[in-house]
Amino acid sequence: MALPTRSFCLFSLFLVFFSILELIPLSESASDYTNMVYKGCAKQALTDPTGVYSQALSTLFGTLISQSSKARFYKTTSGSGQTSISGLFQCRGDLSNVDCYNCVSKLPILIDKLCGQQVAARIQLFGCYMLYEVAGFAQISGMEMLYKTCGGTNVAGSGFEERRDTVFSQLESGVVSGNGFYTTTYQSVYVLAQCEGDVGTADCGDCVKSAVQRAQVECGSSISGQVYLHKCFISYSYYPNGVPTRSSSSSASESSSSSSSSGTGQNTGRTVAIILGGALGVGLVVICSLFVRSLMKNHDGKYSI
Structure with a gap:
């Protein structure tokens, strides 16, 4: 038995609304x-x-x-x-x-x-x-390496190591002037350095210098790397097609670049969902209008559904 026109329209509106909810992310994924x-x-x-x-x-x-x-x-x-x-x-x-x-x-x-x-x-x-x-746990040196990882892709012979070392040379002074945190980019190489919050400026510079030397030796021509010492860490990434847009600043007051990019993706998804949902809604209104006209014609005795 066919659904009455009004019930059909309400049911269809519910389906459209439910579809839109499915298209719009209900919660943002972790960055x-x-x-x-x-x-x-x-x-x-x-x-x-x-x-x-x-x-x-x-x-x-x-x-x-x-x-x-x-x-x-x-x-x-x-x-x-x-x-x-x-x-x-x-x-x-x-x-x-x-x-x-x-x-x-x-x-x-x-x-x-x-x-x-x-x-x-x-x-x-x-x-x-x-x-x-x-209390009483044995202390370790601030320069001791805790962890390192190097990218699996090598870019030897492309001038990459020279560019990486050039930007590495800025890290020691940059992290000192940046109060323990510094990021910068040079010719498609993005680097970041940070010291533990209670480390003095001189010790911070020495720690980052040591981490840079470890990265050069341990990672060689790897396209990326991270070196974590007890009191500081550094990371670098080479982007042959250009460094992606990110909030790379030595100021600790700026928002996370990863968070920003994630938010942009979520907003784009919501926009697409709203546009699509709006289109579906308009189409449904047209369909319901046709049903109403058919019903009115049915009352006039022209034809029945």
């Missing part, structure tokens, strides 16, 4: 700043029969997360005496406060999932990292 880079878990488990360490760690995580909405670096200690736990977080210098908070808030869960309860742990995402250490 690349929350992608995992590496984990560092101490080999010694945390013995905690009374739960005092668990309580201190929980308090520490809560403080770090709350501070991440208003700062890009924060270091504190929870507990007291031999049962105290020190920890910190740092966000990449070009992340907004919102992105920093979104990034940092994921870290305690990842620490628990990937490391469990150890005397020390560090998780590095692309846009932020967090670490904690129980």
Whole structure:
């Protein structure tokens, strides 16, 4: 039995509305700043029969997360005496406060999932990292390399290494004048450097210099690379067709480029969905009008549906 005209139109409008909802993303996907880079878990488990360490760690995580909405670096200690736990977080210098908070808030869960309860742990995402250490944990050199990765594609013989080394030479002075964070581009090579927030300017420059030397040796002619030392890290990428538009500034007040590009894609998707939905809606109005005319003609006895 055919649906009555009014019911058919309402049902069709519902279908169009539902289709538009499917076309418009209901939530934005996580930007690349929350992608995992590496984990560092101490080999010694945390013995905690009374739960005092668990309580201190929980308090520490809560403080770090709350501070991440208003700062890009924060270091504190929870507990007291031999049962105290020190920890910190740092966000990449070009992340907004919102992105920093979104990034940092994921870290305690990842620490628990990937490391469990150890005397020390560090998780590095692309846009932020967090670490904690129980009182008495052995300290390591700020120059010690924690992680490195090099792109699988080599571009030897194209003048790439000369361009990369030229822009590398700007990093040491740039990160010092940029208060621990610096990005720049030179002939299709994009570089970034950042030091831990409590590192002095001279030590920051030395750390970045060491990271650059590691990248040159470890990555050779690789098209990209990242080198993470204990107190600083650098990354570089070569784009033969030109560096994509991004917010590359030494100012820590600018928003994340990854966040901006993601937002642009989402807005484009919404625009297409709205345009398509509008077209469907107009078409449906025309169809419903034809049905109404048919109904009126039916009442006049000309023909029936």
